[in-house]
Amino acid sequence: xxxxxxxxxxxxxxxxxxxxxxxLKVAKGEVAAIMGPNGSGKSTLSYVxxxxxxxxxxxxxxxLDGVNxxxxxxxxxxxxxxxxxxxxxxxxPGVATMTFLKAAMNAQRKQRGQAELTTPEFIKRVNAAxxxxxxxxxxxxxxxxxxxxxxxxxxMEILQMTLLEPKMSVMDxxxxxxxxxxxxIVAEGVNARRDPEHAFLVITHYQRLLDYIKPDTVxxxxxxxxxxxxxxxxxxxxxxxxYRDYQSAA
Amino acid sequence: MSRWRSLPEPTWARVSYPQIDFQDIYYxxxxxxxxxxxxxxxxxxxxxxxxxxxxxxxxxxxxxxxVEPQNRVAVDAVFDSVSVxxxxxxxxxxxxxxxxxxxxxxxxHPELVRKYIGSVVPVxxxxxxxxxxxxxxxxxxxxxxxxxxxxxxxxxxxxxNEKNTGQFERTLIIAEEGSYVSYLEGCTAxxxxxxxxHAAVVELVTMDDAExxxxxxxxxxxxxxxxxxxxxxxxxxxxxxxxxxxxISWTQVETGSAITWKYPSVILRGEGxxxxxxxxxVSNGMQxxxxxxxxxxxxxxxTSRIIxxxxxAGRSQNTYRGLVSAHRKATNARNxxxxxxxxxxxxxxxxxxxYIESKTSTATFEHEAxxxxxxxxxLFYCMQRGLTAEESTALIVNGFVKDVLQQLPMEFAVxxxxxxxxxxxxxxx
Ligand SMILES: Nc1ncnc2c1ncn2[C@@H]1O[C@H](COP(=O)(O)OP(=O)(O)OP(=O)(O)O)[C@@H](O)[C@H]1O
Ligand SMILES: [Mg+2]
Numbered sequence: 001x002x003x004x005x006x007x008x009x010x011x012x013x014x015x016x017x018x019x020x021x022x023x024l025k026v027a028k029g030e031v032a033a034i035m036g037p038n039g040s041g042k043s044t045l046s047y048v049x050x051x052x053x054x055x056x057x058x059x060x061x062x063x064l065d066g067v068n069x070x071x072x073x074x075x076x077x078x079x080x081x082x083x084x085x086x087x088x089x090x091x092x093p094g095v096a097t098m099t100f101l102k103a104a105m106n107a108q109r110k111q112r113g114q115a116e117l118t119t120p121e122f123i124k125r126v127n128a129a130x131x132x133x134x135x136x137x138x139x140x141x142x143x144x145x146x147x148x149x150x151x152x153x154x155x156m157e158i159l160q161m162t163l164l165e166p167k168m169s170v171m172d173x174x175x176x177x178x179x180x181x182x183x184x185i186v187a188e189g190v191n192a193r194r195d196p197e198h199a200f201l202v203i204t205h206y207q208r209l210l211d212y213i214k215p216d217t218v219x220x221x222x223x224x225x226x227x228x229x230x231x232x233x234x235x236x237x238x239x240x241x242x243y244r245d246y247q248s249a250a
Numbered sequence: 251m252s253r254w255r256s257l258p259e260p261t262w263a264r265v266s267y268p269q270i271d272f273q274d275i276y277y278x279x280x281x282x283x284x285x286x287x288x289x290x291x292x293x294x295x296x297x298x299x300x301x302x303x304x305x306x307x308x309x310x311x312x313x314x315x316x317v318e319p320q321n322r323v324a325v326d327a328v329f330d331s332v333s334v335x336x337x338x339x340x341x342x343x344x345x346x347x348x349x350x351x352x353x354x355x356x357x358x359h360p361e362l363v364r365k366y367i368g369s370v371v372p373v374x375x376x377x378x379x380x381x382x383x384x385x386x387x388x389x390x391x392x393x394x395x396x397x398x399x400x401x402x403x404x405x406x407x408x409x410x411n412e413k414n415t416g417q418f419e420r421t422l423i424i425a426e427e428g429s430y431v432s433y434l435e436g437c438t439a440x441x442x443x444x445x446x447x448h449a450a451v452v453e454l455v456t457m458d459d460a461e462x463x464x465x466x467x468x469x470x471x472x473x474x475x476x477x478x479x480x481x482x483x484x485x486x487x488x489x490x491x492x493x494x495x496x497x498i499s500w501t502q503v504e505t506g507s508a509i510t511w512k513y514p515s516v517i518l519r520g521e522g523x524x525x526x527x528x529x530x531x532v533s534n535g536m537q538x539x540x541x542x543x544x545x546x547x548x549x550x551x552x553t554s555r556i557i558x559x560x561x562x563a564g565r566s567q568n569t570y571r572g573l574v575s576a577h578r579k580a581t582n583a584r585n586x587x588x589x590x591x592x593x594x595x596x597x598x599x600x601x602x603x604x605y606i607e608s609k610t611s612t613a614t615f616e617h618e619a620x621x622x623x624x625x626x627x628x629l630f631y632c633m634q635r636g637l638t639a640e641e642s643t644a645l646i647v648n649g650f651v652k653d654v655l656q657q658l659p660m661e662f663a664v665x666x667x668x669x670x671x672x673x674x675x676x677x678x679x
């Protein structure tokens with residue numbers, strides 16, 4: 001599904017290199033977790049996959065279903081089935097959450113050559129997804145993310161993921177700032193979509209999330225590269241020993 | 251006219267333009283036909299066609315067929331300064347409402363027109379108003395009698411068509427005691443290489459407890475990317491809250507014109523009267539906008555509210571210039587002003603120039619201003635959800651102007667939203 005080969009990335013217009021020789025594969029139906037110390041480049045990786053303009057790819061490739069997406073604009077990547085749940089979701093003042101959701105869903109449909117959703121169909125889908133995630137209706141009328149609590153913003157990311165039905169979801173610390181109930185809800189949001197057609201790349205600092213979303217694979221990232229790959233037991237080991245062993249290895 | 255020749259052109263606004271050769275403009279460009287049309291069938295089909303393209307139905311049957319009764323809009327269409335047709339006159343007359351061209355009003359209600367015309371904007375008011383008073387040929391006239399709530403929205407569409415034309419129409423609206431009217435003004439002009447001049451005058455009068463809501467969606471041709479062609483929009487708009495507890499509210503969406511120089515204002519004369527100004531001014535390319543309002547508090551307990559949203563893109567300059575003043579007798583006058591500017595790209599400019607004058611210590615004036623840029627991070631966020639760069643910009647801009655868009659009647663709000671997106675096309679990516 002997602003294949004990253006020998007990726008080298010620096011900050012656009014600067015010399016600062018953040019990702020080096022990074023190689024990573026996420027197969028169809030797989031849930032992969034990335035763990036790693038602060039500043040190791042996890043968010044940068046998620047941004048580069050999604051096409052944020054602040055970064056320059058010096059070498060390497062990112063393939064989605066075998067197609068190199070590095071030349072595609074962010075909206076084209078989204079239409080191709082890529083979703084990023086942001087570590088820090090943006091506020092869009094004056095734009096009702098409902099309006100934003102409808103615009104996003106229809107924009108993707110348009111790019112894929114599908115007809116626009118009718119309003120009743122749209123409302124039906126939003127209500128169903130909001131109920132599932134315990135998002136109150138009045139929040140959907142408020143401007144997107146404006147004045148939302150940290151946890152509410154994260155929940156809103158999962159609502160968008162649910163509605164946009166991406167095949168490849170990258171989740172950047174979606175668990176940070178969530179209370180236990182919200183954490184379970186978010187995990188359910190992922191687990192409900194877990195099937196042979198969908199894949200997830202979950203960035204987290206905490207083993208706790210992985211109790212609810214059982215990963216197939218765990219990658220350790222340090223100083224801009226993947227330094228170790230293993231099964232769920234790797235997360236437990238990190239929880240016990242920290243990153244000490246891996247920082248020298250990088 | 252001779253008074254106007256003796257006046258210097260104003261130079262204080264933040265706009266620049268080559269001196270206008272006023273001999274070059276035809277002051278009165280009648281659509282080519284003989285005499286005024288008696289009915290729509292006599293109107294040049296080309297004109298009807300032009301209005302159809304603008305989405306403005308002039309035939310009442312068409313309006314009746316397509317739209318719910320409460321949404322009906324009576325239209326007065328003004329082409330190159332001449333009123334070509336007014337719809338729904340008979341039905342409005344039943345309610346006692348007069349809605350016709352100024353030239354018809356002068357024939358049929360000369361005493362009313364004479365009583366009020368020039369009473370809010372005197373002939374000598376300013377350079378462009380004087381020019382208008384000297385040469386104006388037509389415009390719209392509205393009279394709402396005592397206690398009447400006008401049964402439908404009234405609307406005038408202006409279009410400048412002829413080359414080298416100046417449009418100098420005049421609008422006069424009178425709301426008698428306890429009456430209400432909502433009036434919409436739409437403006438368009440096709441693309442021309444030469445500059446055209448629009449120097450209209452609009453006068454509003456409200457008596458006790460009356461209310462006029464005046465909305466404008468202006469889309470004059472702004473000129474090409476290099477600033478060639480486009481309309482010079484130098485308009486004088488003023489409302490006079492003559493009666494107690496009366497209210498005048500200006501809402502404007504300005505997207506076109508090469509140069510806009512426009513300050514719809516309210517004279518708050520009646521005790522407890524209220525003035526409102528809601529504005530969205532979009533500038534792109536080489537456009538220059540210098541717009542704002544004046545709230546002149548003369549009466550006791552008068553209140554005013556100003557919400558201005560300026561959006562600048564390209565190499566344009568967008569200035570809000572506003573005056574709020576309180577007379578010695580305007581005890582407890584209150585004003586709230588909020589000016590927000592949004593910049594797209596880094597070659598444009600936004601400026602806020604508030605003037606405040608208070609001759610009474612009991613007045614309360616509040617002013618808030620912000621300037622922001624559409625952030626790359628916001629754009630990226632929207633694009634990650636599948637919106638193109640332009641769709642993302644339009645969405646963020648619509649959020650920015652929402653408070654003002656809400657003031658417009660529904661049908662106009664939708665139109666205005668589209669217009670804003672269109673005028674910002676090509677400003678990102
Ligand atoms: N636009 C930028 N300009 C300058 N430095 C940047 C930029 N983006 C990222 N960096 C730097 O790159 C490094 C990696 O940052 P990144 O946000 O990817 O780390 P992370 O692994 O997500 O950390 P955390 O666990 O704290 O979220 C950091 O040192 C960061 O300061
Ligand atoms: Mg991060």
